[in-house]
Amino acid sequence: MKSYIGPKAILEKKKKYIMPCLAHFFQDPPEFVKGSMQYLFDTEGKKYLDCFAGVSVINCGHCNPEITQKVVEQVQSLQHVCNIYLTENFVNLAEKLAEVTPGKLQKSFFCSTGSEANEGALLLATIYTKSSEFIALRNGLHGRTKLGMSVTGIGMWRTDPNPCGGISFAPNPYCYRCPLGKKYPECDLECANQIEDIIKTATSGNPAAFIAESIQGNAGIVVPPKGYFKRVKEILEKYNTLLIIDEVQTGFARTGKMFAIENFDVEPDIMTMAKALGNGAPISAFIASAKIADTYTRPGASTLGGNPVSSAAGLAVLSYIEEHNLLQNAYDRGVQLREGLAELAKKHPIIGDIRGLGLMNGAEFVHADKSPAFNELDEVLEEMKNRGFIIGKNGISRNVMAFQPPLVITEENINDVLNNLDDVLTNKKL
Template structure:
């Protein structure tokens, strides 16, 4: 886009209002028009630089417009842009072969699709076909997609917009409660799971869960939790679907977040970081379960040459730059800094949680409305200071830090300094004036 084509933030906002559905929102009161990106930075229409600590919700893990990746994307565009899976092409089989080397356990069969929602939908279909059962178990406050079935297993009310969702879904309490210890919260969730399995385990196809709930507020369960979940599910022949849409490909310090728990799921779903901004997603499983998806099928865009070539470049870059190890190291630095800020603002930063470079800081200012308003004010000022961060959580009051994994210690230091200044200013303005 050249300068003559840049219409400016007000014109973009006006066109969105005129042509988009009302559901399409944006974070800021004064939102910039982003026109260019380079690794961990993006630039607005006025040339202002922002350090991106959200990465398009965990998407551009390898950085915006990373030349090591985009050059291979462009090359493939110039060779062969599109076929469907009914033709033989090399990039998608090379990608499937490469994924086998990084997927946990015996997971080696891959079906390529376009988005995380479609990957989860396909995984749930596979579970039904393999088990011959219809029902699902899901965690409260999870997010799995915008299709009817994935929305049905989504436990966040703001994302359950369809009034006619699948009724064969049972929700159990998630392994988190600020009033309980992590062990107590995990045990309560496991008791819920035991009860559901005892009552109707023979009707349940699978349990679907995010290893770390992203939109639910960066919830990392106790590390024994999913081992206990898998043991219980196996007793009833219920499959475990790991939704690694946000957590996959190095973000949490391991290639896949389930590795933290020492668990190999029956089916794993992936998207976001796999394409670094190019739409590509997949669900993978072992040979035995894969045999159940055997009637003729195809995916028009899934695994197309451009997305597959891009994903191969992504995996090469992750390996060459050791991004999981980098996320673990830099994530520890960011967590340490956030905990220091929590000690400085103990009544405002209620909790710091997550893993690797998938961290959340929960803010408190009073009731739910005040908490959300404070979070929005922090996002607005951090944007003005040149840092883009996200928000999530049940009450939309958790600052979300999910940057490109190519950020530096200097970036983290600048972010923490800006966040310190932002909180100090906001709290000083909110404090009652001293009597004269």
């Protein structure tokens, strides 16, 4: 039987050998050593229901046997030769992505992380438009690379002391805390309308692209109003500005659609994806229409992008989503979860807002004056962890309880987490 060094020794090594920018969840964190579909296990053998899925990565479940088998078969035959040589998996995966992505999106570039995919998408927009200006959303998160960090609108993640210039930020469609102090629908989507003012007053009049997450994950599961992206697209087309949609967290059945932007009936010009595409294997991509993609002609490659193993994982993920109808399960279990949270909100005033689509949902913790209740959330998450439930947190003030579980989660699992959350909130008188 394998022995483990345990949480305390890991924290000691982490402090000595890992850069201090990397934090960790929980005051008393466990060491996870095993995963099985929607469950995690620690060194003591304790079982946890994973309600965060590594931030929307493990959509098909931990160590999914069907996916793992195909990955192992590939590892045993060919692991890597770089994509400058001919292998089959990555072109088959690109073909499949062209089938499942919306509209005219057709040609892909594979890389390894969401940050790399977003950086590549911004580069492609610059090549196509011959402009280097961008518009992004306040409270958006697009990665840890130079340009990706520069278009990120969250202070805690925008850590580069000298971000790139030529970037303007538009108010995000956060209806619970509208940055413009308005109410939907009386606002007439003023947050979208302001993009035109930004183009006219803060840019040359021809920015390369507007980049946005379909649902802002780290901002606190901020879901735009239904007509938001349609209005945005109308404005962008008027100024020949591309729409880049970041589906790194929201992609691959998470919201009950293959990609979250499909909930808003809008076709992106460029789209990025990562996380759940590999179900734990490092893979990402950006995809565009042939018209846009075909302008990227100067040499470009990613050493590990589209490698045979990660591409095998991606193909297995897409097959599993389809064969096991994860789109429907994400939709059904998401409805169940939001309805249950709404009932809890009637009993527990600490829950100020509930929002989400499919199995990407947030419950915002607030005080009576609507100020963020982040300390209370931390206490609740710690107790839920002690009871065997791993739930995430996000939001600008880190006061949003985030549910992004594996899409194989069951009706019974949702009832269990809701019942335990009710009990914890009752015991803490929240």
